[in-house]
Amino acid sequence: SQKIEQNSEALNIQEGKTATLTCNYTNYSPAYLQWYRQDPGRGPVFLLLIRENEKEKRKERLKVTFDTTLKQSLFHITASQPADSATYLCALFYNTDKLIFGTGTRLQVFP
Amino acid sequence: GAGVSQTPSNKVTEKGKYVELRCDPISGHTALYWYRQSLGQGPEFLIYFQGTGAADDSGLPNDRFFAVRPEGSVSTLKIQRTERGDSAVYLCASSLTGLLAGGNEQFFGPGTRLTVL
Numbered sequence: 001s002q003k004i005e006q007n008s009e010a011l012n013i014q015e016g017k018t019a020t021l022t023c024n025y026t027n028y029s030p031a032y033l034q035w036y037r038q039d040p041g042r043g044p045v046f047l048l049l050i051r052e053n054e055k056e057k058r059k060e061r062l063k064v065t066f067d068t069t070l071k072q073s074l075f076h077i078t079a080s081q082p083a084d085s086a087t088y089l090c091a092l093f094y095n096t097d098k099l100i101f102g103t104g105t106r107l108q109v110f111p
Numbered sequence: 112g113a114g115v116s117q118t119p120s121n122k123v124t125e126k127g128k129y130v131e132l133r134c135d136p137i138s139g140h141t142a143l144y145w146y147r148q149s150l151g152q153g154p155e156f157l158i159y160f161q162g163t164g165a166a167d168d169s170g171l172p173n174d175r176f177f178a179v180r181p182e183g184s185v186s187t188l189k190i191q192r193t194e195r196g197d198s199a200v201y202l203c204a205s206s207l208t209g210l211l212a213g214g215n216e217q218f219f220g221p222g223t224r225l226t227v228l
Contacts, residue, residue, distance in 0.1 A: 008151070034215070043115070043202050043219025044154065089153050097167040097210055098144075099217070101153030 002027050004102040006090060012108045013080055021075040021105045023090035029068040030092035035075050038087045038104065047088075048075075080109045113137075115220035117203050123226045124193055132188040132223045136205030142214050143186050145178055146202040148222070154202055160186060161209050193227045200224050 005024040013019050023033070032051045036044035050057045050066045050073065057064045063076040077084050087106045091099040116135040124130050136143050141162055146154035156170040160180045168178070175193075180186040190197055200222040208214035 004153075006153075032215070041221065043204070043221050044217075045219070046216045049215050091153075093210060093215075095211065097159045098156040098170070099210065101146075101155070103151065103153050 002092070002094070002100060004090065004092060004100060006088075006102040007105045008103060010106040010108055012110065015081060015109055015111050017080055019077040019080045019084065019107055019109070021088050021107065023073040023075070023102055025071050025092060028094075029071065031095050032093050033064075033066055033073050034091045034093070034099065035062075035064055035073075036089045036091060036101075038089055044089055077107075080107075082109050082111055085109050115203055115205055115218050117201075117220040117223050119223060120221065121224045121226075123228065125228050126193060126195060128193050128227075130190050130193055130225065132190075132201050132225070134186045134188070134203030134205075134220060136184060136186070136203070137218055138184070140205035140207055140218070141183070142206045142209040143180060144204045144206075144217060145186070145188050146204065148200045148202055157188070157201075159209070166209065190225075193225075195227050198225055198227045 003026040034049045035047045038044040048064045050064045061078045065074045085108050087104040089104040090102045118133045143160040145157040148154045158178050159167040163183045175191045178188045202222045204217040204219045206214035206217045
């Protein structure tokens, strides 16, 4: 079965630096991949979607890359701020009715 | 309402009891999803509704779990004979259309935290 890996350990970075989070998957590549943000006690919030045939997507301070050879997506937050502290989830779509979510990586940005 | 709402926000019950969790999706969204999220894990798919019908219930763990959406809007997730292992946050999400129809963005509710003692 498909396996998705995100760093289970929290990522701690200093304000102003670029945060890079990783999403690795096994087996075959998804049709597209999404990134969500989740704050404690809240549901996930959609951030970005990148398709199989796209290398990179940007939205304000966010950038997502998708490498089907490495079977990996990277999620970058530039000029990070304490307000960016949250758990970030990747979710994969395989042309079915459902998304498959990773376990998420907790990001902590300290001043 | 402006977003997806779920009630109750917290539910504590005893092992063996029956519980119902409610989801109010965004008005006009035809697709509705239920997920379960355990501590330190990502959301795990349970069931997907397109309109009134359950289009995919392959994620329901066993026959103690059942969900309905009788009028194509509000949905109720029902759990019979609850077990301690059912304790988790139950999330509901809706989207304008289903994933296969291009409904890429799912809007999540805040979840119901279920604790089975």
